[in-house]
Every structure is written in structure tokens, then in C-alpha cells.
Amino acid sequence: MVEIRQKPGTYSYAFSRYIEPIARVNTGEEVIVHTLDAFEDRISKETDSPTQILGKYLNPQTGPIYIEGAEPGDTLVVEIINIEADRDYAVSANIPEFGGLVTTPTTRFLNPPLPEKVWIYKKEGDMLRCNDKLCYPWRPFFGTIATAPDMESISALTPFDQGGNMDVRDICPGNKVHLPVACEGAMFYIGDCHARQGDGELNGTALEINGKATLRFSLIKGKTIKWPRIENDEYIMTVGSAKPMEDAARIAYTELVHWMCEYGWDELEAYEALSQCGEMYVGNMVDTFYSLVAKVKKEYVMR
């Protein structure tokens, strides 16, 4: 089995086709990918100061991984077979001017910031435990997953129409993620493993951990999608990332309407159907763009 680790010092902080691939992978084979945490593994105790330790490069990605046969206009399907932790603790932090309930450089005010604070959670069996009050089950997923854009190099902190830092809890074992392919080899990236996260990633951090993902890639040749899609036995889902948040919601639901049309629905009827059986949750409300997930049960679509 192919096992991919980035060489220290070569992690990528942007999704870019201009970076040399670190591995070439065939569709159909199982691949194991190791990732650093979003803080570059540099925070490990509650006395660490994120503002002093962290620089401007964050959220290191493992990649790009060249997928043999992938060409612009295809769809890359990433099956997430398994996620394991690559260490025994997870990190979360309150970082000044970052988060969903604080002022930021983008939503900018004159108010003073909140204090910074680090929380360390030990992984104990299937639980992540910081203290008696902060203690939750292991529900791992990847915060960041993308193919490289055609022209731009996009910060690994940004979610966009080819994936990126969506922080959507459905990028998890058992699910398949569909991503647009914009350049030869797709140039796939993954990182930002989360032991767990609430909807919205409220203070800007999940339970950040090193991850070991078991993945399998396949291609839908000649099929072009506009935004990421997720699928499992029960649901089809779409992710929209934008600001203001309603634009993310509109993108996600429009994409879901169009996906239903691929199953034979008329646009107006799909719009009506989702009005009665669509579901929508907030992936992140903290990143460069907000990510919302629209979903519908397959039993309501395949009729």
C-alpha cells in the first residue's frame, strides 16, 4: 500500500498546481496519507502561546498528490475509508482576532480582543478529554481537502469551489467527496485533521490532531462539477463557501437542485422538494469564507 508522508519543511500552505507533486497515485488503490495538525504540531501544552509561536503560515497540507489519469473537466472522487489519530492528544485554542464570536481582521471593530487560551485534550480510547466538562467522543474528519486551481494559488486557510478549508464534518470515514479537477493530475491536497468539531468551528479551532487517512481515489471522466459534493449511502450533499453566509447557502442549495436534475428532476420540482425535505447545517463560520452544507436523503431523490 502507498503511504505518503511529507518531508519535513515541505508542507504546502497553499493549493497550487505550481508545486511539484510529492507522490503519484493510481485510481483504485488504497493510499495512506499522514498529515500535521493545523498549528504545524507546534502547540502541545496549555502554557504555549499561539500568538507567539504561530507564524503566518498555517494549516500545512500534505500534497500535492498527482492522480494518474486526472484531467481538467473530470471529477475526482475521494473515498475516505478510515481516519486514525497519529498521536495521543488534540489541541484547541482561543486565538485573539480569530473565531466566530470575536472581531477579526475582516469583520473589524475597535473593541479589545479576548484573551488567548490553549486547551489540550488527551485521547483516551474513543474519548477526547480536556477536563470533566470538556470531554467528547472521537468523531474524526478532515477540515481541509482540495484539488489545485488552474491559475491561482489559494491559501490553505481558504475554502473555495474546489474544496479547501471547508471544516465540514461530513468529510469523514464512510463518505465520498467529489472535487472538480482543474489541472492535470488533479494535484490533490489534504490536511487539518479534526478529532471532532461542532457545527461552525465556533472559536476557529476544532480538536486539532495529526491524522492518518486511508483513502481511495476514482475519477468520473468528463464530468464537470462546480462545487464539492459529498455522498454516502443515505445522503447526497453539496458544500457552498462564500460570504455573506446566505451566499454560501444559496450556492449549496442551487448545486443540490442541479444534482437532483441529474437524477431526472425538473428544476422547479427539485426546488419544491428541497423546500420540504432539504437539510442544511453550518460547516464553518470562522474561515475566509463560510461553508454551508445542503443535503437530502437519497430515498427522496431516487424516486
Added chain:
Amino acid sequence: MVEIRQKPGTYSYAFSRYIEPIARVNTGEEVIVHTLDAFEDRISKETDSPTQILGKYLNPQTGPIYIEGAEPGDTLVVEIINIEADRDYAVSANIPEFGGLVTTPTTRFLNPPLPEKVWIYKKEGDMLRCNDKLCYPWRPFFGTIATAPDMESISALTPFDQGGNMDVRDICPGNKVHLPVACEGAMFYIGDCHARQGDGELNGTALEINGKATLRFSLIKGKTIKWPRIENDEYIMTVGSAKPMEDAARIAYTELVHWMCEYGWDELEAYEALSQCGEMYVGNMVDTFYSLVAKVKKEYVMR
């Protein structure tokens, strides 16, 4: 048991303390309230034209109902014991310039509108059935529930900090809704029964139906809340309504942080907790303000 029906022609299209109460109710007693549908029961077949039939007064409310003992600064708790349909069909419609995926008078563009279209769903046992593709289980709730504001009279189409047209599916049997009391008697309103709705109420309409609600009121004297809350055995939830949508998300989660503080949490720790175990879904993305629901399992709060 008290049974409340509005006299024809006296339905309220605004939440206002200036309207004479239609009934006075004691806390603790079971009350049955009948409501018209959001279209004033004026649309009943697929050939009806909403733009020709509907006027500017929409979403008729049953109320105000005076709750004995309620005073400004109290919290009114509305236990939703049961919801039954008061007729055997529900109505949904695509209405030009109204909905989440079309241009509206507020998010206004020069594009031409979509066509209008009415869907009629027959209630057949526990299912609502329009045709083979549009057919869903009965999951009733009230789209609109409010106490009257102190000074303003607010359109029954608007969600606000005392409730209103939130279109949140958790206003359902088994749940208790907490509303701020701003004037004597609380002046309670309810309407807009939905046989079912998807998250976001995407095209602006749910499965609109006449409702028969069994309710029980209680008061938390001297307790002032800022926004609606919902509670059941498993969850505590808060609703924020605003535009842009991120403002609704911020309100809902801030209120949930503050609610957790009432259970002994420190603010920063509650913020961290919700980052890992909070949930957030979209109630509506079509009304005057968008409504988002933040929720957290009681098992994660009461520790």
C-alpha cells in the same frame, strides 16, 4: 379545556400589544388553538394563482392571547403538547420574487422572475402526498409564534427577538419554547402551521396547513431572556434572526454561550465547548430576517 378560535375577519397580521386579546388563559391549563394557514386558506387547488389571490396581508395569526400573570421581564414558556391538522391537505407554492433561490424585493436584481406554481399535498395517514416524487412524512410544527413587543407592531412575516415568523422546525410537539415577555399578559400569537418543512424553507413555503395546537403555558417570573429559546429532554437551543445570515448565527451561538453560563459555565469555556459539540442548522433563509438555530446536548452542558 379552553379552545380558541379567531372570529373570521379578526386574524392578526402583526404582533402588537395594541390589539384587544381574543382570550385570557391561565398558566398550567391545557389550551387548544386553531390557526389558519399562511395563505389565509385562500389557495386550495393547483390552478389557483397566488399572485392574483393573495393580497398584502399574509400569515394570519391567532391572538393575541393574554396570559394571566405575565409581566414585562418574565419569560413565557410554551409547551407544545400536540399538533393536529385541521384539514386533509397542505399547500405549497412557488411565488415570484419570494424564496431562497430567487431575487426578491430586498435582494433585488433586474433578472426576470420564475413562474408561479401551486402544489397540493393530500394528507394520507402519516404522509403528505402531492405525487410519486413529492411525498413526505408528517412532521408538524408552527412557523410563527411570538409575544407582542412593547412599542412596535411587527408584521407576522417577520422573525425577531421575541419570536415571530422563525420557521424553525423545532417549534414542534415535545418541545418547550421560551419567549421574552415585553408587555402585560405577554400577548401571545401563534400561526403558520406546517405539516413539514425542509431546512431553510427554501422556496418560501412549507407544507402549509390549518393547525390545531394543544399548548400549556407557564411563566418564569423575573427571568429576562433576550431571544427565543427551545428546550426538550435532549437539547437546549437558541434562535437568532437577522441579516446577513452570519449575524443570525452569531446571535444564536452567543445566546447559547450565555445560557450555558446560567448552568455554571465560564464564558470562554462555554465558547470552547460549543466549538466542539455545538450544532447549527438553518431555520429559514427566505423571510425578512434569516433564522438560525444553535443547539447543544444537555449531557454536554449539565456536567
Added chain:
Amino acid sequence: MVEIRQKPGTYSYAFSRYIEPIARVNTGEEVIVHTLDAFEDRISKETDSPTQILGKYLNPQTGPIYIEGAEPGDTLVVEIINIEADRDYAVSANIPEFGGLVTTPTTRFLNPPLPEKVWIYKKEGDMLRCNDKLCYPWRPFFGTIATAPDMESISALTPFDQGGNMDVRDICPGNKVHLPVACEGAMFYIGDCHARQGDGELNGTALEINGKATLRFSLIKGKTIKWPRIENDEYIMTVGSAKPMEDAARIAYTELVHWMCEYGWDELEAYEALSQCGEMYVGNMVDTFYSLVAKVKKEYVMR
């Protein structure tokens, strides 16, 4: 000449047709209207504490004034002939949780607030002077002007499609304001005189002063407009109020396109024209809704 003063204790804090008119006025006659400042004249020195002094009722309006002959569907034209100060000082204040660069109850975060602070400006001839650095020319206008809505009673702090608390500096002498009439007599309100204001009303307060307005009303019978318009010799202007701010911009420019169509322009051509010669500034970025002004020179329209 008719001179209108509100009787103490009867100022209105909402635009509402349900309030008894304080005066009846004929079109064509000159009317003098006196107004209190937005703080109800309760702040007069720098040691005053707004949070302790001010209650929840703010921005008192003089009105409603019944305009003889006004009927729903008409347009009320308000000619602002003159504005004088009714006292020799103006007040501005930094109020916690209110303003364009601070967190508010609507755009809500956990950050601590800024301190409160009052600034008093003496009117010295044509200058308003707080100190050597804060000293500006007299450029008076009314922050708030409205007709009453048909059904709702809207807080005097809110701008809306019939005017309200727009805080737009072009509601000034020399200009005519067009407002939709929604009920008999139009039920006109005015208040919130500003000795001067920057674009956006950045900290939420202008140079707040008592005003004495000389007005003349006229009616355009049977002409229905959707949002406020302003006109002078050089410009036609439209005001849109909404959140997010881009919705206000879209409303204002769409209304201006439609106004140009009344002068014989084709919609697509008016859209092109405004792309090259439209102007747009921010009225307020602090109120319940943001108000933006779109304007175009008459010489570019009347061709």
C-alpha cells in the same frame, strides 16, 4: 404660517398610523416644525452618562402630521426650505454597543465594549466647535423623515421603504424628498436633526441638535413609488435601506434605474448609463438597516 410643536410627553418613538395626528396641514403652505434631538434633549454636558440617562425610547419624532388630500398610492413631496438650530449646542456620544466600528446587539461578539464618552459642540456662527481638533461647518439635515406604514408600527430608529431613520445628508435645505403614502393623510413624521454628519454616521451619532424646519408639502396624486427619492436642481437620488449593505446598494440603484425609465430610458441602457455616471455614498452604517444613496446628475438623464 403653521408652526408645529409637539406637546411634551407626546413625542412619537414609532411611525404608526394608529397615533392621533398632532396637526393637519394643507399642501402648498409653509410649515415650521420643531424637533427634539435624538437623545430627547437629555444629554447636555460631557459628564452625562448616556447608558444611565437614556432609556429604551429614543429618537423622538414630531408627528404624525396629517397632510390634507394624501391617499394611499400617492407620493408625498416634502420640500425642505430651511433648517435652523433651536439651541446653541450639539451633542455627540460614543455609546457602548452602538456604532459602525463596534460590536452591537445585532452584530454580536464576545469582545468587551469601548468606553462611553460625550462630546458637546458649541454652535459659534456657522461652526460647531467641541475643541481645536473637533470643529466643523454647519451642514444641517434631518436624520429621520417618514410617512406611516399601513399596518406595522416601526421604531423611529429604523430606516425602511417609507423613509425613517436613514441618516442621509441629502435630506437637507434645497432638496425635495419624495415618500410613498400608505395611509390616509400620509401621517408624516420628522425628527433627529443633525447639525452635521459624516458619511455612515460612524459612531452612531451625528451632531445631534434641536431643529426648526421650514417645510412645504405637495402631492403627486396616483403616483406610487417604492422607496424614498430625493431631488434637487442638479441630481435625482434614491435611498435603499437594508442589510447586508449590498442589498441597500442594489435597492438604491434599481430604484434609480426605474426612475430613469420614467424619463424614457430603456432598462438595460439606464443600467449601462449608471455604470458610467452613477454615484453612491453611504448614508448610515449603524442603524437597524444600512442606508445607501444612489444618485445621477440630471444632465445625464434628461437627454
Added chain:
Amino acid sequence: MVEIRQKPGTYSYAFSRYIEPIARVNTGEEVIVHTLDAFEDRISKETDSPTQILGKYLNPQTGPIYIEGAEPGDTLVVEIINIEADRDYAVSANIPEFGGLVTTPTTRFLNPPLPEKVWIYKKEGDMLRCNDKLCYPWRPFFGTIATAPDMESISALTPFDQGGNMDVRDICPGNKVHLPVACEGAMFYIGDCHARQGDGELNGTALEINGKATLRFSLIKGKTIKWPRIENDEYIMTVGSAKPMEDAARIAYTELVHWMCEYGWDELEAYEALSQCGEMYVGNMVDTFYSLVAKVKKEYVMR
């Protein structure tokens, strides 16, 4: 004098430090830079179809230009001495799914699009003339100007904190533009010359023209700014680019507060000052981010 033309086929569609400089320039010398129009000069008559002619690469930039001595953390000052047209006509177009009053891929709805249409304006002396109604004075400026970011490569269609596609009419002769320097040599880009534009660039296009700019560069060594600034004899100005639009407004005014603090103002007092004498207009309401300009007269600052 240095005269810079890009070699055909080498125009840049992104701001990126990874592209080889096309010229190296010393501070203090006058430089002439030639630019293509935003449509790559490919549209020249009213029968041209933008959707058929234009590809995905748009808004070609001349650059990168290496400024000798520029280092990360400096501020690059670009003096715009003169702008001349490099041809005798300008082009504007209504392009489906692009513009401020139509649905777009980001603010996405199901409504049908508007038709496309091209307008050609002849330059006749100091006027741009399409027909008798569409005819305006020459008021040239550059829509796009930027230094390269440190890590990302950003599409030339995007405005950001180092400039980019701001479409702000004050990037014009007589004004100096201050840009942050993020990498060695600053890696300066310019393009998107506009013969004229209304506030907001309403339909997404100005009077697009080939430009010939006379520029002079200087450096403020060791001075780090966060967002673009503009200065002339009368005003200091800041540009914020973000979505929703209020975030752009908040950035611009916060930056202006901070700029005033460099002149000795206290933050709270600068906030008060701008509340009374700040000005704010909309640069663009059509690009990836909206750009707003905050400005204040120097006479109100330098006291």
C-alpha cells in the same frame, strides 16, 4: 524614460511573486506603462459576443515590475502622474451573470439571466461617446493596481489587502497610491484602465480602454500598512475590500482611524471626528470583493 510594454502572450492574470519580472525600475524615475483593456482587447464592435469571445483569463496585467530596494514590510508609493488612452475607443458590456444588479455565480439564484450587449464609445476629444444619451467626459483611472502577495497567487479579478481589482476612481492622475510590500522588489502590477466609471461599476464594466500610464515610485522604508491608501493635496483615503459590503466599510474606516492616529489623534477621538467629517463611497459592487473608500479632508486631520 523607461517605457514598459508586456510582450504579447505574457500578460499576467494573477498577482504572483512566482512570475519573472518584466522590468526593473528605480524609485524616483518616471516610468511609462502600457496596459491592455480588461477584455484583452478582444472586443471592439457592438456585434461581438463577450460570452463567445472571452475565456476564463481576464483583466490582463502589465507586470510584475520589480522596484529596486523594495523589501517586505515597506510601503510602496505609486504616484500617478498621467493617464492617456492608447486607442480611440472604449468598450462596455452587459455580460450575463456578471454585474451589480444581476444574479452571479456567487450570489446565485435560479432566475434567468439578462441578455448580453456591447457598447462602444468613441473618444472624441475629452468626451467618450456611444450615442446621444450615453456620452460622458474623460475621467481616467486604473481599475487594478497591486503588489504581489507573499504566498498566494490571486486572480487579477480580485481586490485584496494589497490592492488588486478595486475599481476605485481615485486611482487617478494627481493621486498617490500606497501599497504594502510583501516580497522583495514589491512585484508591482497595473492594468484595467478605465476612461471613466460610475461608483460601483454597476454592470461590472467601466469604459474599458488601453492605457498609457506615467508613474513614479517611491518607498517608505520600514513602514508597514495593512490595506491600500490614497493621498492627494486635499484628502487622505483608505480602501477596504470584502464581503459583505459592511465589512469593506468597516475595514476602510478602521484603517482611516489608524491613519489619523499616525497624525497624533487618539483612537476614540478619531472615531468621533470621522463620524462628523468622514466621507465614504462605493468603488465597486461587482467584483469578487466589494471595495469601499473612506476619506477625510487633510484640513480636518492635520490640526
